[in-house]
Amino acid sequence: MTAQSASSVKVIIDVMLKAEILDPQGQAIANALPRMGFSLSPISTRQGKRFELTFDHEPTDLEISEIKKAAETLLANPVIEIFEIRMER
Numbered sequence: 001m002t003a004q005s006a007s008s009v010k011v012i013i014d015v016m017l018k019a020e021i022l023d024p025q026g027q028a029i030a031n032a033l034p035r036m037g038f039s040l041s042p043i044s045t046r047q048g049k050r051f052e053l054t055f056d057h058e059p060t061d062l063e064i065s066e067i068k069k070a071a072e073t074l075l076a077n078p079v080i081e082i083f084e085i086r087m088e089r
Helices: 023-037 061-075
Strands: 009-017 047-053 081-088
Touching: 009 061, 047 061, 061 081
Parallel strands: none
Antiparallel strands: 009 047, 009 081
């Protein structure tokens, strides 16, 4: 694990199944919670993926465009998934 510089910028891409797509893994998690002693009762449990890209500079408009293109074609399946891109400084 490498240390991040004070000026690093992390681009985070969260990928989730669309709301209308069944999520058997999320359902398995929901079913396991009470069996494992958790007193949680969420009305929905969904499982997703998170990708982090760390830069030593503020991403340019071109880089942001490339990140969006990568999310659309490589990181998410647009037929069944949605994604959200955000930055952390």
